[in-house]
Amino acid sequence: MNLFDPATYAGLRRPLREAETLPTECYTSEEFYKREVETIFKKVWNCVGREDFVKNPGDYFTRNLVGISLIIMRGKDMKIRAFVNACRHRGTKLLEGKGQCRDVVCPYHGWAYHSDGTLRSFNAMDQALNLDPKDYGLVEVKLDSWLGFVFVNFDPNCMPLKQFIGRLGEHTESYNWEDMVTVRHRETVINTNWKSYVENSMEPIHLPLVHKKSIGHVFASGKAGWKFTHGNPGEFTIMHTLTDKSRALLPGDEGFDRLPNLTGTAADGAQYIHVNPCTTIGADLDCMWFKHMVPEGPHKVRNIAAFCFPKSALERPDFDRLIQNYYKRFDLVIDEDNWVAEAQFEGIQNPMTRVGRFSHWEQNVHWFDNWIIDCVLGQGESKRLAAVA
Ligand code: FES
Ligand SMILES: [Fe+2]
Numbered sequence: 001m002n003l004f005d006p007a008t009y010a011g012l013r014r015p016l017r018e019a020e021t022l023p024t025e026c027y028t029s030e031e032f033y034k035r036e037v038e039t040i041f042k043k044v045w046n047c048v049g050r051e052d053f054v055k056n057p058g059d060y061f062t063r064n065l066v067g068i069s070l071i072i073m074r075g076k077d078m079k080i081r082a083f084v085n086a087c088r089h090r091g092t093k094l095l096e097g098k099g100q101c102r103d104v105v106c107p108y109h110g111w112a113y114h115s116d117g118t119l120r121s122f123n124a125m126d127q128a129l130n131l132d133p134k135d136y137g138l139v140e141v142k143l144d145s146w147l148g149f150v151f152v153n154f155d156p157n158c159m160p161l162k163q164f165i166g167r168l169g170e171h172t173e174s175y176n177w178e179d180m181v182t183v184r185h186r187e188t189v190i191n192t193n194w195k196s197y198v199e200n201s202m203e204p205i206h207l208p209l210v211h212k213k214s215i216g217h218v219f220a221s222g223k224a225g226w227k228f229t230h231g232n233p234g235e236f237t238i239m240h241t242l243t244d245k246s247r248a249l250l251p252g253d254e255g256f257d258r259l260p261n262l263t264g265t266a267a268d269g270a271q272y273i274h275v276n277p278c279t280t281i282g283a284d285l286d287c288m289w290f291k292h293m294v295p296e297g298p299h300k301v302r303n304i305a306a307f308c309f310p311k312s313a314l315e316r317p318d319f320d321r322l323i324q325n326y327y328k329r330f331d332l333v334i335d336e337d338n339w340v341a342e343a344q345f346e347g348i349q350n351p352m353t354r355v356g357r358f359s360h361w362e363q364n365v366h367w368f369d370n371w372i373i374d375c376v377l378g379q380g381e382s383k384r385l386a387a388v389a
Helices: 006-013 030-041 161-175 194-200 217-221 319-349 360-376 380-388
Strands: 046-050 059-065 068-074 080-084 098-100 119-121 140-146 149-153 180-190 226-230 236-242 269-275 279-283 288-295 301-310
Touching: 006 360, 030 288, 030 360, 046 059, 046 068, 046 288, 046 301, 059 288, 068 149, 140 161, 149 161, 161 236, 161 269, 180 319, 194 288, 194 301, 194 319, 194 360, 226 360, 236 360, 301 319, 360 380
Parallel strands: none
Antiparallel strands: 046 149, 059 068, 059 098, 068 080, 080 140, 140 149, 180 301, 226 236, 236 269, 269 279, 279 288, 288 301
16 A cells, blocks of 8 residues: 555545545554654644743753654743753753753753753863854754643744634633643553544544543533534634533532633533644633643654643632542543553554544544645645635
């Protein structure tokens, strides 16, 4: 099978009700994955976290995106920047995990960088000729923010983040996410392809079976009110479910107050928003959570999840007690999804497996898979520009 021949995707390209799923090789092939890295992850905006992960000058966290280790750091000037996590002397990796430092000091020979990435000092270079420290600061990668979310882009000629986000803001403006605080992180590594894991977050039909011990009831209760939207323009999909109760709690559990001043689709339910390529935001009536489903090769995905609540919830005397109800629900659901993701991937890797079909509930999965193929076949940019025009 030629994975780079448009004819391979004739089944996928059909309208949803007649369309076939992606060939299983798209989930298992190293070659296909390499093409995704070049045409997707190195071209589009990648969400890497929240601005409040780095509250103070010198705060940093590192992120490995498709083999490129990055430092996301807040400078003394309060600006957040992204740097390639490698020393300009002989390339040593500078930082691990997250933390706080005044300057970034290389553990090998001690070259040191200011929090804005400029070179502060170097060792044993007193006889070097034509060496201007200005030329040897940390390599910077484009970074921008939207509603408190931090995005990076490796392509110096990329479209502005605002254009990438498109009309998504119309669905999210009343949440006041900039005012929310990240209260917890959770990372898990799952043996599956990143696209399968993303697709799982775009459809509700797995809820009754996979989540029968947690949120399985949600599918039936929201049945009259599930709506699916995708960006036009904008690199996102939304799965919206009608509800007047938080979906971030298990039935009967007590939680925090509803967010004030919600309007539009935000006011009448929960929205599961996917931002290409691999971030899903759970936008609920009382809180927000998100997960980055970052590939580590074609067969492994790192789910980096975080949970955010309004400041008013953190100020409550019963915060520590009530937050446990949310953690219980989040952990249960993540574990249930992880279990089925690995079972699915075992089937996908079976060489006798053949393509399948989409349910009409999977229209966002169909949109996402078509977007992947647009990018991999080099048709993504022109379609994006056409949508904006
Ligand atoms: S490699 Fe960093 S100081 Fe030498
Ligand atoms: Fe799920």
